[in-house]
Amino acid sequence: MSGKKNVLSVPVQLDTGMFRDFALFDVLQRQKRWKRPLLFAVLMLAFAAICFSQVGVREGAALLGGVLTAVALGLPLVYFGMFFRSVSLQAKKMGLSTPKSVYRVELGPDGVGMWPAGQQDKAQPAASHDWESVYGAWRTAQAVYLYINATQAYLLPAEEIPGGADAAWTLLGEHLPAEKLHVTR
DSSP states (O other): OTTSTTOEEEEEEEOHHHHHHHHHIIIIIISOTTHHHHHHHHHHHHHHHHHHHTBTTBTTHHHHHHHHHHHHHHHHHHHHHHHHHHHHHHHHHTTTTSOEEEEEEEEETTEEEEEETTOTTSSSOSEEEEGGGOOEEEEOSSEEEEESSSSOEEEEEGGGSTTHHHHHHHHHHHHSOGGGEEEOO
């Protein structure tokens, strides 16, 4: 891929903050995993409200309403707490407490190439993907996330893209159909 015209080469360095931003985006915005805990909480609170409406009419209604309220609020808090903890542990395991070079991504006429850290001087990418196989691209204020499939993405921080995120987005717009391009702010 290198040596060709219209190739955008992005050396990517990640830190804990960038990794956390991506994890939040992927899980909460793209996959919308906040909906189930919210639905659970709303249902449990509705059942708790029914129980509280029976206080003085049925024995134990206040206790059951209190338990349902605690469960309605507690389980989603535990779910999100464990999510944030796992993101922090993963970032620590990856050694991202200080910015770390993780890979180089090239966007070119034939597709996307990726060279992992330590192999960035090689002629051939460790992974390459033609444009037709790319799952989609999401642009945020801080980065462009290029998904090569539904579960794997290359993170392209805006400040590391030569020409900025606009340059990458323009190039992606030349090669990907509009339904694969998503902008979130």
